[in-house]
Amino acid sequence: MSDTPDGRLPGGSGRVTMREVAALAGVSTATVSHVINDKQGVRIGPDARRRVREAVAELGYRPNLSAAALVKGESRFIGLLADSIATTPFAGAVIRGAQDEAWRLGCSLLVANTEDNAAAEAQALEMMLDHQVQGVLYSTWYHREVVVPAGLSSADHVLVNCFSSTPGVRAVVPDEGGGGRTATRILLDAGHRRIAFLNTTTPSPARTGRLAGYREALADAGVAFDPALVIDTSPEQEGGYAAGLDLPELGVTGVFCHNDRVAMGVYDALRDRGLRVPDDVSVVGFDNQEVIAAHLRPPLSTVALPHYELGVLGVRLLMGLGPAEGPDPSGDVRGAASSAGPVATDRDGIVSVICPAVPRSSVAAPPAYVLAAAQP
Amino acid sequence: MSDTPDGRLPGGSGRVTMREVAALAGVSTATVSHVINDKQGVRIGPDARRRVREAVAELGYRPNLSAAALVKGESRFIGLLADSIATTPFAGAVIRGAQDEAWRLGCSLLVANTEDNAAAEAQALEMMLDHQVQGVLYSTWYHREVVVPAGLSSADHVLVNCFSSTPGVRAVVPDEGGGGRTATRILLDAGHRRIAFLNTTTPSPARTGRLAGYREALADAGVAFDPALVIDTSPEQEGGYAAGLDLPELGVTGVFCHNDRVAMGVYDALRDRGLRVPDDVSVVGFDNQEVIAAHLRPPLSTVALPHYELGVLGVRLLMGLGPAEGPDPSGDVRGAASSAGPVATDRDGIVSVICPAVPRSSVAAPPAYVLAAAQP
DNA sequence: CTGAAAGCGCTAACAC
DNA sequence: GTGTTAGCGCTTTCAG
Numbered sequence: 025m026s027d028t029p030d031g032r033l034p035g036g037s038g039r040v041t042m043r044e045v046a047a048l049a050g051v052s053t054a055t056v057s058h059v060i061n062d063k064q065g066v067r068i069g070p071d072a073r074r075r076v077r078e079a080v081a082e083l084g085y086r087p088n089l090s091a092a093a094l095v096k097g098e099s100r101f102i103g104l105l106a107d108s109i110a111t112t113p114f115a116g117a118v119i120r121g122a123q124d125e126a127w128r129l130g131c132s133l134l135v136a137n138t139e140d141n142a143a144a145e146a147q148a149l150e151m152m153l154d155h156q157v158q159g160v161l162y163s164t165w166y167h168r169e170v171v172v173p174a175g176l177s178s179a180d181h182v183l184v185n186c187f188s189s190t191p192g193v194r195a196v197v198p199d200e201g202g203g204g205r206t207a208t209r210i211l212l213d214a215g216h217r218r219i220a221f222l223n224t225t226t227p228s229p230a231r232t233g234r235l236a237g238y239r240e241a242l243a244d245a246g247v248a249f250d251p252a253l254v255i256d257t258s259p260e261q262e263g264g265y266a267a268g269l270d271l272p273e274l275g276v277t278g279v280f281c282h283n284d285r286v287a288m289g290v291y292d293a294l295r296d297r298g299l300r301v302p303d304d305v306s307v308v309g310f311d312n313q314e315v316i317a318a319h320l321r322p323p324l325s326t327v328a329l330p331h332y333e334l335g336v337l338g339v340r341l342l343m344g345l346g347p348a349e350g351p352d353p354s355g356d357v358r359g360a361a362s363s364a365g366p367v368a369t370d371r372d373g374i375v376s377v378i379c380p381a382v383p384r385s386s387v388a389a390p391p392a393y394v395l396a397a398a399q400p
Numbered sequence: 401m402s403d404t405p406d407g408r409l410p411g412g413s414g415r416v417t418m419r420e421v422a423a424l425a426g427v428s429t430a431t432v433s434h435v436i437n438d439k440q441g442v443r444i445g446p447d448a449r450r451r452v453r454e455a456v457a458e459l460g461y462r463p464n465l466s467a468a469a470l471v472k473g474e475s476r477f478i479g480l481l482a483d484s485i486a487t488t489p490f491a492g493a494v495i496r497g498a499q500d501e502a503w504r505l506g507c508s509l510l511v512a513n514t515e516d517n518a519a520a521e522a523q524a525l526e527m528m529l530d531h532q533v534q535g536v537l538y539s540t541w542y543h544r545e546v547v548v549p550a551g552l553s554s555a556d557h558v559l560v561n562c563f564s565s566t567p568g569v570r571a572v573v574p575d576e577g578g579g580g581r582t583a584t585r586i587l588l589d590a591g592h593r594r595i596a597f598l599n600t601t602t603p604s605p606a607r608t609g610r611l612a613g614y615r616e617a618l619a620d621a622g623v624a625f626d627p628a629l630v631i632d633t634s635p636e637q638e639g640g641y642a643a644g645l646d647l648p649e650l651g652v653t654g655v656f657c658h659n660d661r662v663a664m665g666v667y668d669a670l671r672d673r674g675l676r677v678p679d680d681v682s683v684v685g686f687d688n689q690e691v692i693a694a695h696l697r698p699p700l701s702t703v704a705l706p707h708y709e710l711g712v713l714g715v716r717l718l719m720g721l722g723p724a725e726g727p728d729p730s731g732d733v734r735g736a737a738s739s740a741g742p743v744a745t746d747r748d749g750i751v752s753v754i755c756p757a758v759p760r761s762s763v764a765a766p767p768a769y770v771l772a773a774a775q776p
Numbered sequence: 777c778t779g780a781a782a783g784c785g786c787t788a789a790c791a792c
Numbered sequence: 793g794t795g796t797t798a799g800c801g802c803t804t805t806c807a808g
Contacts, residue, residue, distance in 0.1 A: 469802095470784050
């Protein structure tokens with residue numbers, strides 16, 4: 025059971041070693057190793073196996089991962105380089121997904137926040153290599169093209185939420201087009217026909233992808249595309265406010281905003297123009313920034329990009345596993361969204377939407393999902 | 401460079417080993433080790449030292465951390481258990497601070513997100529112990545009392561942003577009282593005398609601490625405390641809205657809100673009541689939730705808790721270092737005075753820091769800081 | 777001042 | 793089927 029609580033055992037760290045387990049079980053360390061690692065192709069008698077298990081339990085044995093890593097030349101670590109961690113919830117979601125999947129595969133995540141600083145990036149990468157990571161995920165908090173840092177090629181790697189023009193580099197990215205379609209369809213399904221799209225001015229996959237999705241959804245619904253309804257504006261509250269002031273003259277009844285911050289500005293602008301949301305104009309955002317979407321009045325309908333799933337898929341891709349797989353209990357799409365009350369408060373309940381297709385990606389991205397109800 | 405005589409080329413991972421460095425430098429591995437680790441108490445000739453350095457550079461040698469951890473029985477890892485990672489920016493800030501300080505000390509952070517789930521917590525902890533971490537930081541995303549999980553005592557540990565009634569457990573927590581004073585003083589300095597405080601209904605150090613700070617600031621300014629101006633409400637937009645509707649009747653010109661979400665609701669309520677911010681009523685929030693504070697119209701004055709610094713101090717405390725000494729911007733160090741910085745230094749170079757396991761006792765945290773300008 | 781040697785705890789060939 | 797035996801790359805006495 026437990027050793028004497030009064031003093032530290034002399035050895036390295038006082039922990040139970042495999043040799044002690046072997047001794048108690050009356051077998052050799054090799055046998056213990058085989059049993060513990062469930063080694064395939066090695067036949068161990070059921071009796072010995074049982075005794076080993078018992079000894080492990082009784083002694084409270086825990087493997088020394090450093091020793092295992094040393095002899096195998098490879099650790100059970102997966103590195104994750106993130107360019108941000110606190111500024112948005114997106115990176116956090118990626119990390120959560122990657123961690124959950126890594127744990128499922130018996131690995132640990134070694135996260136490093138680089139703040140998009142090349143020096144920190146290089147340092148973090150070396151640290152990871154020094155720890156013999158199996159591979160490295162390179163992730164960004166917003167979907168964009170990146171130049172793969174030189175050192176990254178020293179390790180097996182996969183890009184997450186970003187992509188590179190360098191051929192042969194695996195990447196997993198969100199389906200912007202699907203997101204744009206979903207957002208637009210929310211408004212179409214609510215009966216809107218004259219729908220503005222407040223797009224960002226920043227060139228990005230989000231800009232082109234969401235616009236394409238907007239147009240596709242309109243086309244699918246038999247609504248003619250009107251270029252006058254697509255307004256480029258800075259992707260913040262200020263941009264939304266400025267563009268929102270012009271909306272009344274356009275005669276639109278619905279607005280799809282490039283992101284939730286823009287939607288926040290639109291709310292303000294519409295209010296200042298004497299229009300009410302959702303009675304006069306319906307608004308749909310993008311990103312599901314919990315703190316905005318759930319707490320605006322009325323709560324904002326929005327589309328979330330599957331960041332958690334991006335993390336999951338990044339790990340799977342890195343480990344040479346296919347995208348989806350059978351029983352995935354944690355694939356609960358609503359999980360990432362549930363947080364505050366507003367979701368339960370809304371009238372029409374939660375709607376899940378599937379965004380198939382995958383732009384630029386070597387991997388299928390999971391569906392984006394929608395929060396709150398569409399505003400009629 | 402693959403000049404191993406016994407032809408063992410693909411042995412570990414093809415990386416340069418210390419033996420190769422030793423061979424090139426014409427010294428033994430022991431000498432290389434001493435030079436690399438800058439071992440004190442061992443005299444190495446300047447010449448040998450130089451040759452080792454050159455060999456390291458030429459070969460691009462990188463140490464195998466697994467090997468070092470194995471032989472020393474301890475890795476250069478510091479574990480960080482976080483109960484959340486994506487739901488708020490707070491945890492992220494703690495992580496950033498802890499990581500930066502860990503790196504400064506030549507350590508790596510091993511982060512685990514537990515989502516406040518006991519099973520995940522236990523699993524993560526075992527993982528960390530299996531990696532021979534030096535110690536573990538146990539952090540929460542909001543300041544609260546916790547019961548230290550049993551397994552945590554297997555490792556050296558420090559609580560971050562939380563505290564325990566268990567005696568002897570070190571902890572570093574934010575100075576809520578100082579935050580409350582700061583927020584209130586913003587309004588006082590702007591000339592307000594009738595200031596409401598929308599406190600949370602949730603019992604917590606934040607609730608009592610900020611209220612105490614509010615009262616202290618009033619007292620310092622010679623303003624009588626009026627219990628009618630303290631309104632408990634749910635700490636969300638909804639709570640702020642509800643309480644905000646009552647503000648006009650109270651004749652207040654300033655409002656200190658328990659957090660930014662409440663302030664967001666207050667903005668809405670005041671607008672609905674026909675009052676303007678800041679012309680009619682000034683509002684100060686708390687938390688500096690960037691996405692709210694910076695994007696409300698007008699931008700919200702708010703107070704930020706020092707989460708980054710909490711992470712930094714957690715690491716320093718764990719590693720037996722005193723609170724950092726550094727550039728300390730804008731005053732208000734008075735919070736530190738009341739925290740009775742219980743930093744005791746032992747002889748023999750061993751530093752022990754004891755934090756009273758009481759809500760009010762915070763380890764000398766850096767001052768909270770204020771964003772944006774006070775509204776006249 | 778420097779080097780030879782003995783492992784750290786574990787895995788992987790190969791004997792038995 | 794199971795035990796024996798080498799090391800993995802590094803740190804650390806302890807001789808010289």
